[in-house]
Amino acid sequence: MRAAAVDLRSDTVTQPDAAMRRAMAGAEVGDDVYGEDPTMHRLEEEGAAALGHEAALFVPSGTMGNQIALHLHTSPGCEVICDARSHVVHYELGAMAVLSGLLPRVLPSDDGLPAPAAIEARIAPEVSYRARTGLIVVENSHNMAGGRVFGRDRLDPILAVARRHGLPVHLDGARIFNAAVALGTTAAELASGFDSVMFCLSKGLGAPVGSLLCGDAAVIREARRVRKMFGGGMRQAGILAAAGLLALQEGPGRLIDDHERARVLADTLAELPGFELDPATVESNIVICGVGEHPAAHALRDPEAADPAATFLAALSEAGVLASHVGPEHIRFVTHRDVDDVALDAVLEVVERL
Ligand code: TLP
Numbered sequence: 231m232r233a234a235a236v237d238l239r240s241d242t243v244t245q246p247d248a249a250m251r252r253a254m255a256g257a258e259v260g261d262d263v264y265g266e267d268p269t270m271h272r273l274e275e276e277g278a279a280a281l282g283h284e285a286a287l288f289v290p291s292g293t294m295g296n297q298i299a300l301h302l303h304t305s306p307g308c309e310v311i312c313d314a315r316s317h318v319v320h321y322e323l324g325a326m327a328v329l330s331g332l333l334p335r336v337l338p339s340d341d342g343l344p345a346p347a348a349i350e351a352r353i354a355p356e357v358s359y360r361a362r363t364g365l366i367v368v369e370n371s372h373n374m375a376g377g378r379v380f381g382r383d384r385l386d387p388i389l390a391v392a393r394r395h396g397l398p399v400h401l402d403g404a405r406i407f408n409a410a411v412a413l414g415t416t417a418a419e420l421a422s423g424f425d426s427v428m429f430c431l432s433k434g435l436g437a438p439v440g441s442l443l444c445g446d447a448a449v450i451r452e453a454r455r456v457r458k459m460f461g462g463g464m465r466q467a468g469i470l471a472a473a474g475l476l477a478l479q480e481g482p483g484r485l486i487d488d489h490e491r492a493r494v495l496a497d498t499l500a501e502l503p504g505f506e507l508d509p510a511t512v513e514s515n516i517v518i519c520g521v522g523e524h525p526a527a528h529a530l531r532d533p534e535a536a537d538p539a540a541t542f543l544a545a546l547s548e549a550g551v552l553a554s555h556v557g558p559e560h561i562r563f564v565t566h567r568d569v570d571d572v573a574l575d576a577v578l579e580v581v582e583r584l
Contacts, residue, residue: 235547235552236552236569236573237569238551238552238563238566238577239562239564240433240554240566241433241488242433244567246437246438246473249476250436250476250477253476254470257269257468259469260466260468262288262467262468263458269469270288270467272471273286273478274471276479277442277478280418281403281421282419282421282422283421283445285446286442286443287443287454288441288442288474289443289457289462291432291440292317292430295428295441295442296322296428298443298457298460299453300326300332300367301330302426302449303364303425303426304332304364305331305364306330307331308364308365309334309335309361310326310333310334310363310365310367311344311349311352311363311365312334312335312336312368312369313336313338313339313344313368313372314336315342315372315373316336317373318367318402320374332364335363337352339375341372341378343368343372346390349366349388350395363397364397365398366392366397366399368380368400368402369401370401370402370406370420371409371513371514374518375518376512376517376562377517380409385420389423389424400425401420401421402428403421403427404429404433405514406429408485410482412489417429425449426444426453427443428441429442431473431481434481434488434567435477436480436481436567438470440473481567485514488515488567489513489565491515491565491569492512492563492564492565495517495563495565496509496517497509498582499519505519506519506522506523507519515564515565516563517564518560519561519563521559521560522538522558536558539561542584546561549583550580551577551581
């Protein structure tokens, strides 16, 4: 039998460990829609404090957290300015249009963060014949830009543009703790000045389910209503909050190991023929690389099929390594707590052999 695959498709695949399962089993719970779950109260308080915001709301997914924020900062018919590769555009199934009547106004960028001047130029003038700009969304770290991270020097000018125009800014901080670790700062430092911030407990931090939406008390009071409207009101959710608390307390401290492993992987891939990537752009736990010209993708490729990434992923999977498809010529590896040095060595051996 083949050894179990090393799964680098995402940091969402982590398994709750024994301590987390024990905490979940023993959690004190109540009906959270009535505001009576004590474990959930603790998680929301600790989450808000960690981000330096007044309040927080637990949501079942990062997508729901983002979509609640988009809904409550805007009105139907508004445009949302964001990077062309943002998660809210690519991987949320058109939810901003479906749930909130919003139109994405996407901007290109090299590293996932459009230039402040480009953002400012896209803010619609207040005239009777143009859709209004309702919101700016920033993503940090930026998933599809390969986990790039942005410090205050990059964030502040965008917040200044928003303030000049009286616009709210939402931060998709699904991996904000990765960004903080990569930059040697705190999540609160990176979250400050945003009108709302979503971060995921269920990615590198290791919880099985859940994200937190943070903001001031008025924003979160309204967010609680929108969550219920979107079908996200949960009852004895303290079982999930108990896992979230452990993830929040213990998860950030070990992300540095994931970053180091991503760096080793990136340096190795960059040295091998057929992989296109600049290891200097790998700043956190995500490695995106081009495989369009990779010999394994070519040798096995059906000449009719225009997707060398899918061909290469199939070869990787056959060899016991799972990665994900992020375009016809690009694949993504994400390091996480369930990939240790032994597993990483197995991955390096496979990519070297292929
Ligand atoms: N990202 C997932 C996939 O949807 C691509 C992944 O495997 O990376 N914002 C960002 C920046 C994200 O990367 C994700 C998930 C989300 C939001 C949504 O979180 P969930 O999956 O909890 O809805």
